[in-house]
Amino acid sequence: MKKVLIPLMVAAALIMTVTACGGKSKSTGGSESGGSVVVTPIPYPVNPSPLDSSAKIKRYALDQVIEYRSLPKYSEPDYVTAQVNQGKLPPVNQRLPETPQVIKTSFMADGPGPYGGVFANVFAVPIEGWNFGAGAVNGWFGIEAIVSQCLLSSGPAYLRSDANEPFPALATGWTWSSDGLTLTMDLIKGAKWSDGQPFTADDVMYTWEDNINDPNVAGRSSPGTWAVGGKPTKLEKVNDYQIKWTFAEPFPVYLLWAMADDRFYVAPAHYYKPHHPKYNSNATYSSFRSAGKPTALPVPVLGPWVPTEYRTDELLVFKRNPYYWKVDSDGRQLPYIDEVHFTYATNSLARTMNTMAGTCDLSNVGESYDDVARSAADPNAPFRVDWQGDSHAYGMEFNYDTKFGVSTDQDKANRALFRDIRFRQALTMALDRDGIAASLAAGPFYRAWGGGLLPASPLYTRESVVYLPYNVETAKAILASLGLKTNSEGYLGYPEGPLAGKTIEIQLLAQQDLGNEIDIAQAAIPMFQAIGIKLTMKVLTGTAISETELNGKWDMKSYRYDSPQLVPNAFPAQLSPTDDNMMYNHYKIKTSGDAMPFETELNRITTAFATETDAAKQRQLMAEYNKVWTENATNIGVVTVSYGQLLNKYMKNVQPGLPVNLYSWGHQSMFMEQLYFEPDHQRRLILGTNLPLNYPAAN
Structure with missing residues (x-):
């Protein structure tokens, strides 16, 4: 890491008053501010040189991009037809739904493409297994987007000019009742899993009942994710190709976005249900999660490609x-690209x-901005970059829970400090955020961040x-002012209790x-050390961090902020914890019953925001949210990042201005199935003409 530059503080930027009293100072949003030091904030700086490619984006009405309809004829790659002729596969028209989703060639940036070639990527998170419904980690980095499909699709929503809602996917359409309490969805009829088994409402109900609503399954969402007004949501099967949602309050339109990402990946009931303890007396929840070993391939999916070989x-x-x-x-079955290769690396x-x-x-x-910007300027570079200014951020999160994960005196003492706004303010002001931004990269790529919503x-x-x-x-x-005094080790000591005088140590x-x-x-x-706080760092894999969050055994953690802070209308439940298992800095807020006043205020605001449809009122509520979040130093905002989307410049059908991450990551926003490479830029296949036709049992 480069040396951090520490600029001189401008004295006029801060007014500090020291008084003799220890009374509470006023703080809106119900924070427990107090002590003898009063701090005056300064205006958050304007970004002097924003990087942004969003002006390139062309937007469309939904029917200009996709439709569901039967076509007069269908075609496929010649080598697939050869296997049909050999009796290994049914004809293509029997493998497709009655009305497949049609991606219009008039929408495609470069038009229809040739079959063949390879999409190459890297993954840096170990693959735990394939039972994604049970929470098994598939490796991320785009693997999950290929393996798992949803009722709706959020990624390409940035392209829509006609509505602020997701694209249809497995659900081809939906209708609200007049009172807004029920939502009926039609499912694609005749679609099949990659092993040829039919996709029906039974798969949706299995996902809902035996994954999301089973308290013993640590999946991507929980009943609290779907609760409306604190009351449970009901989902029922109407028939094989129709489902009905029932809500406690009218028009929770924000839940459409939850149906469009990893909170509702539809799992294959025929494959994993026999391994669920509810249906198998010999199974445990541990064995259920591990059903679908990483190397037991292929596994049935609904995505455009099937995981077929894993080294x-x-x-x-x-x-x-x-x-698919x-x-x-033109009736050509997608995808255009034949194979996807993910090479393992230790980091992104x-x-x-x-x-x-x-x-x-x-x-x-x-x-690595310096290298990227310099290389992209070379006309012979094999890649190009689209920028998304202030689109991500990094911060530090506090563990507020007074019960969950508390097993030592140090756990208890640290949580008590974190719950004091004065301690959070002190840590925030100890960080030279401008210096950190400058140390990460020269140029306009990073800048200090105050937390809350992202400036983009x-x-x-x-x-x-x-x-x-x-x-x-x-x-x-x-x-x-908190009564913290320097001990013999040169650090501040805990003020009272069994650890009184011992060094305050935070991990x-x-x-x-994530470098x-x-x-x-x-x-x-060293910045925390300068104010007497001993900070240690523990580096873990993404899987290990998830496990640590689930058991509550952590003090603070670095965190990357993206979509929920960019498009909060799609992720209101992730803005503030209203129930258990919803936000990791207070993972058991309902069970522990220890929400702080400002958290309650954030919950009130986000609950109102979630069902508000008026754009002006949404903006006002988010201004309130941002104020309460930042004035209470809910977490420490450190730096925003202007992310770049690096793309192989020979890859066709990438829409101009593709965002790195808005409603979802770039690979989920680009209709990967319609990407292609011209023959002279196609990589060599590993599997050749071998299709995934023989499926082992999940065990």
Whole structure:
């Protein structure tokens, strides 16, 4: 990491008043602010040189992009037809739904393409297994988007000009009742899993009843995710191709977005249901989660490619799904690309380096900016970059729970400190955020962040940010007002209890494959030391961090903020914890019953926002949210990032201005099935003409 530059503080930027009293100071939003030091925030700085490619985006009405209809004829790659002729597969018209989803060639940026070639990518999270409904980690980095499909699709929603809602997917359409309490969805009729078994409402109900609503399954969502007004939501099967939702309050339209991402990945009931303890007396929930071993391939999916070969921690190969349920306007079954190759790496930086070298086709650039910007300027570079300004951020989260995960005196003492706004303010002001931003990359890529919504959000207002400037002396004064004194080790000691006088020590988690998290944590260690706080860093894999969050055994953690802080209308439940298992800085807020006043206020605002449809009122509510969030130092906002979308410049049908991450990540926003490479830029296949036709049992 580069040396952090510490700029001189401008004295006029901060007004600090030290008084003799220890009374509570006023703080809206119900925060428990108090002590002898009063801090005056400064205006959050304007981004002096934003990077943004969003002006390139062309928007469409839904029917200009997709439709569901039967076509007069269908076609497929010649080698697939050869296997039909050999009796290994049914004809293509029997493998497709009655009315497949048609992606219109008039929408495609470069038009219809040839079959063949490889999409190359990198993954840096070990594959735990394939039972995604039970929470097994599939490796991320785009693997999950291929393996798992949803009722709706959120990624391409940025393209819509006609409505602010997801695209249809497995659900082809939906109708609200006049009172807004029920939502009826039609499912695609005749679609099949990649092993040829039919997809029906039974798969949806299995996902809902035996994964999401089973308290013993640690999946991607829980009943609280779907509760409306604190009351449970009901889902029922109407027939094989229709389902009906019933809500406690009218028109919870925000839940459409939850049906369009990993909160409702539809799982194959015929494959995993026999391994669920509810249906198998010999099964446990542990064995259920591990059903579908990483190397037991292929496994049935609804995505455009099927995981077919896995060389552990080396290479994952996907082959085209002969039962995929989408076609182009000419009736050609998608995808155009034959194989997807994921090469294993220890961190995400390898994906960026490989894309710059032309051996990977897509990367999200949140680091290595100097190299990327310099290389992209070369006309012979095999890649190009689209920028999305202030679109991501990094911060540090506190563990507020007074019960869950508390097993030692230190756990208890640290949580008590984290729940004191003065301690959170002191840590915030100890960080030279401008210096950290400058150390991560030269140029306009990083800048200080005050927390709350991201500046690129359409609902963001700069005036709502309560921004605490860098000031070591004020941070020290705040800590002194808490009665924290320096001990013999040169650090501040705990003020009371069994640990009185012993060094305050906080462990900060950072994710192994996110280099920015590690760099920021390393920068924070000496800055916290300067105010007497001992900070240590623990680097874990993404899977290990998820497990740590689930057991509550952590103090603070570095965190990357993206879609929920960009498009909060799609993720209102992730803005503030209203129920258990919803937000990791207070994972058991309902069970522990220890919400702080400002958390209750955030919950009130986000609950009102979730069902508000008036754009002006939504903006007002988010301004209130941002103010309460930042004035209470809910977490420490550190830096925003102008992410770059690196793309192989020979890859066709990428829409201009593709965002790195808005409603979802770039690979989920680009209709991967319609990407293609011209023959002279197609990579060599590993599996050749071998299709995934023989499926082992999940065990």
